[in-house]
Amino acid sequence: MTMLDEKINEHFPGLVVRKDLVKIVKGNAIVPTYVLEYLLGQYCATSDEDSIRSGIETVKEILRKHYVHRNEAGLIKSVIREKGRHKVIDKIGVQLNDKDDVYEATFSNLGISKVLTDTDTIKKHPKLLVGGVWCICDIEYEPSEDKRVCPWLLQSLKPIQLSLFDYEGYLAARKQFTVDEWIDLLVQSIGFNPEMFGLRSKLLQLVRLIPFCERNYNLIELGPKGTGKSHIYSEFSPHGILISGGEVTVPKLFVNNSNGKLGLVGYWDAVAFDEFAGREKKPNKALVDIMKNYMANKTFSRGVETLGAEASMVFVGNTRHNVPYMLKHTDLFDELPAAYHDSAFLDRIHFYVPGWEVDIIRGEMFSSGYGFVVDYLAEILRSMRNHDYSQKYTEHFTLNSDISTRDRDAINKTFSGLMKILFPHEEAEKDEIEMILRFAIEGRKRVKDQLLRIDSTYAPVRFGYHDPGGDQQRMVKTLEEKQYPQHYYPDGKSPVEPESVAEADPQPEQPEEAGADKEQTPRECHLVVEENQKGISFDNLFGPYLKGATEIVITDAYIRKFHQARNLMEFLETVARNKTDDLEVEVKLITIEDDFTGDQQRNFLMSVQENIWNAGIRFSWEFDQEKTIHARHIIINNGWKIMLDRGLDIFQPFDGKDAFQLAVRQQHYRSCRAFEMTVVSTK
Template sequence: MISYNSNLVQDVFGNLSIDKTRLPSSGLTAVGVPSFVAEWLLDKIVPGSGTLTSTELEKVNTFVKKAFPRKDDRNEIIFDLTQGEVRKLIALMQVRVRLEQGSKEIPDPIARIPVLNLSDCAIPLGLIERNKMLLRQGVWGKISLAMQPDGKVEVIDFDPFQCSKVDLQAYADCRARFNTEEWRDLLFCSMGFNPQHPSYNQESKTWVLARLLPLVESNYHIMELAPKGTGKSFVFENINSKVALISGGKVTSAQLFINGKTKEVGLLGRHDVLVLDEVQSLTFDNPEEVIGPLKNYLASGRYNRSGFADISSDCSLVMLANIELDEHLQPRNEDNIIANLPNFFAETAFLDRFTGIIPGWKIPKFQREMTSYQFGLKMDFFGESLLSLRHDNRFISYAQQHTKFDKNATIRDQNAIFKSASGFLKILYPHLDLTLMDYQRDCLEPAQKLRQEIRNSLYYLDDEFRKFGREVYVEAK
C-alpha cells in the first residue's frame, strides 16, 4: 500500500482541500450540520489543521449557539423580530410558489426555513433570481430575517454557502497530477473514510466509491444491500443539498411525485439524487399508486399523477437496505438476495429497471478508527464536482466504443453496464487519460459485477430470464 500524500493534495487543490480531522473534533455534525456546510464553516471560523484546540472549539461552539437555530428557538426569534431586530442565522432555506386554483393573480413566492418550522416568509424576487437553487432542493446559507409592518416574517438578505459552478477542465487537470491509486485514496478520504486502514482493500474501496455513481450519472438507479454499520447512508447525508434522504417508514406518492393539494412537485422532481434508506421496512399506503408511476419513472425518467402533465426529471434513485449474512459473511439467500425486501422488489419488471446492486457485505463494518484523518477535498467542492459531471457525454461515448458484450446480454443489461462504466470513468478518470486495461479493471469489471447481482435474482425469480443464461459476459475492446 502506498502512503497517503497529504502534501500533494494541498499543493494541487489548495484551499479546496481540508484536514479531515477538523470536522469530527468540532462536534458540528452532532448538532445536525451536514459536512458540506460544516467544513466550509470551519475553514472560515478556525482555519488550520489538526484536531481543534480547546480555544478553537470554544470559538466554534460560541458561533454555533449564536448562528444555528434549534426548533425551540422559534418563539424567541419571532419575539426579537417583533421588537424590530434583524436576526441572522445559518440554516437550509427553500422557496415555493403556491398556485391557487381559479385565482386570477400570480402569488408571490414564499420562503421556508424547516428548522424553525417557518413556512410562509416573504422574500424579494432579486434574492431568488440570484439563487435559483432555492426553488429546487433549497440552499444552506446565512439568512437575515426581519418583520414587515403587517406581522409577516421576511427574508431581507441571503448569503449562500454552497460551492458554485465547478471548472471541470481544472478538475481534470488536477486529476492528472495523481496516479490512479493516489486519486482513488483521495476520493475515499474525501468521503470521510481512512484509505490507509488495513480493513479496506481495493475491492472494498471500489464498492464504497460505487456509492458516488448516482451523483455522477443522471437517472442512475441502484440498490445497496449490506449488514448494519457499513456507513451506507453517511455520504448521502453529508455531501450536498441536491441529495435527499428518507429513512424507512411510510412513503406517499405525494412525497415522491406531486402533491395533489398544493400542486408541489415531489422529491423525485426536485433533487438530483433521492435515497430511500432502510427499505426493508418501507411501506406504502396505496402501493399501486406508488409502484406503477415509479416503474415508469425508472424506465423513462418521467412520471405523472392523474390530472397533471408529465414531469421529467434526471433524479437518480438509491435504495439502501439491511440484509442478514451467514457465518461466512455472505448473504443468507445468495441466489435471491432481495428475498427479505418488500414484495414489490420481487416483481421482475421493477427489479430489471435497476442498474445494479452494490454488494455492501464486501464493505467492512465501520469503526471509529476508519474515519479519515488526512487532507481530502472539502465536501461542498467534492459534491459539486461530482454532480457537475452528470451531463458530460464523453464518458458514455467512451464506454460504448470500448465495450463488447456476448449475445446473452439484454438491452437493459447493456445500458446498465454502459452507465456504470461511464460513472466509474467520471469518478476515477475525469481527465479520460487511461489504457484499455485500466478501463477493463477499474470501470468495466465492477460495472459488470453490479449488474450481475440483478441478473442473479432475475434468473432465480423468473423462467423468462433463464433462457439468457445466468452470467453477463463483457470485455473491453
C-alpha cells in the first residue's frame, strides 16, 4: 500500500475498499458499481490481505448463488420452486394496480411480475415506484388453484444502500488529510488513479459529483466519446438515475396528470440524460418548456397545481467537432437538438464541463488503491444537500458588480458544491477558496460566452472578482479563450476588454499556434501554461532559442522514467531540426541517478546517446553524486537561459503504445501539465 492508502485505512476503517476488487468480483454480472461495492464493503473493507482474499470468495459466492442473470432466470425460478424460498439480487420496480388496489413488483432480470408487495415496503422505499431499485430480497413460491393469483411472494426486501453513517466522524477524519491527499482519496473513490491526472483534471472529475450534494443543480458536459461522462450517474450512486435523452416524456420526468403519479424528479437526487446531443433529435416542445421552468424555479405544474422538487439535472452528450472548429463556425453548444439550442434553456445551466479536456479512459487510468465504498460517499453527499456553503468566499472575495443574479447563483451553487466535496469541515485557506471560486466562475462563463453568440440580446459580462474594498479586479478566462483567442470572439476581440484590470494569472504572449508559418523572434519572456492546455510543443517553446547553438547544458534531476527519457529524446529532435546539417552540437545532461532503477535509467540514456548520433548531436550525461540539484534549466551558448519549473516533463500521461494516437506523433495534440517557463538573456 502507498502511504495514502495506509492513512485512508487508518482514518476510515471498514468504510473503504481496494478499487481493483470490483473488476475481480464482477465477472459477467451486469450490475452497477455501487451494488458490488456494497457487498465488498460487507466482506472486504479491510487492508488485511487474507481477509480480502476470503471476502472476495464470499462475494463471488453470493453473486453466483443470488445474482440473477437473465439467461439463467428459468433456473433460479426452479430453485425457488423446489426450495420454497430463495434470496435474490435483482432490480425491482413496483406499480400500483388501481383495479385491485394492490402494489405489484416486477423483477427485471428474473422476469416475474405482479408480485404482491405490502404498503409498508412502499412507504419505506418510494423509489421502487420510479425507475426501479437494486435490492436483496427473499422470494417464496406458493402455487394456488386460482390461476389469477401470482404464486410468487415477496417476503423481505432490502435496497442495496447504506442505512447509517456517522457524519461527525466523517468531518473529524477529513481534518487529518491535506487538501491534495483528500482530492486523491476522492479520485480513487471514483475509481481512477490520481497519479494520471493533474489538479484541474481531478476537479473536472469531482465536479460531476456536485448534482448529488447540491439541490437543483444543472450541469452539462459535452465532449468526445469514451471519457466516462455517464459513468458517475449510472454506476456511482443509488440516488441518481441515467436515462436516454430520447426516451423521456413529461409524465415520466415530472408528473402524470391523468393519475397524479409523480415523475423522476420527485424521487431521485440527480436525473442524468445520456446521449443528449444530436441535432437530428426532436424533443417534445412541452417537455422543453416545463424543463426551462423547473431548472429556473425548481417547480413544475400539474394542471392548476404547482409542485416543487429537488432533483439536479445533468445533460451529457458527444461532440463531432473539435473546439477551434466549433468556436470558429458555431458555438460550444453546437451539437444540441434545436429545441435545446435555445438561449432561455441554456441560460439555466450552472456549469459547463469541457469534456474535450477529459482524457479517453484507458486501462492504466484505473486505480488499485483504496477509496470510499461508493455507497458510503453517496450517502455523505446526499446528507450535504441540507447544507449551504455558497457564501463561504465572501469574507475574502467579492464578485464583480455587473455579474447578473442568474450568473451569480450559478457560480455560488458550483462553489458551494465543491466546498462540500473538498472542505466539508469548512477549513479552507484563502488561496484554496480562490481556486474553487475561479473554477466555478470559469464554468459559468463558458455558458454565458456561448449565449452571447447565440442571442445578441445578452449583455457582455466581466467575469471576475476582487478583495473586499479592493479596486483591482481579477478577471477569469476559460482555457479555450486563452488557447484559441483568434476564434473565441467572432470579431477577434473580447467585448468586455477591461481597462486597468489585471488577470489573476496574467498570460504573456503564447507560442505560435501549431502549424503557423510565422517566424518567431527569440526574446526574454515569462510563459504560463495552464493544465490541459494544448497546442504546445518543444519546437515552438525552444526552437527560436536553439538556432546557432553549439553547446547546450540541461539540468534536470528527473530524467529517470521512460516518459522522461522520451521527453529528452524529443527535445534533442528539436535541437536537430534547428541546426544545419554540417553543424555538430554538444548536449550535456546533469541529472540524479535513481536509487532503485538506476540500471534502467542508464539504458535509457545510452539509447538516446546512440540514436541521436547520426543527427550530429553529441549527447552525454553525468549524475550529480551529491544529489543537491533541484532547479531545472537549459543553458545555451548562444546567449539564452531557459528556466522550467517542471523541466522537460510538461505533458500529461498519454498512451504511448498506441501508434495511431496523434499525441504520440505530434506534441501539440497532447494535454499539458501546468507549468511556467522563464527565458533570460545571458549576454
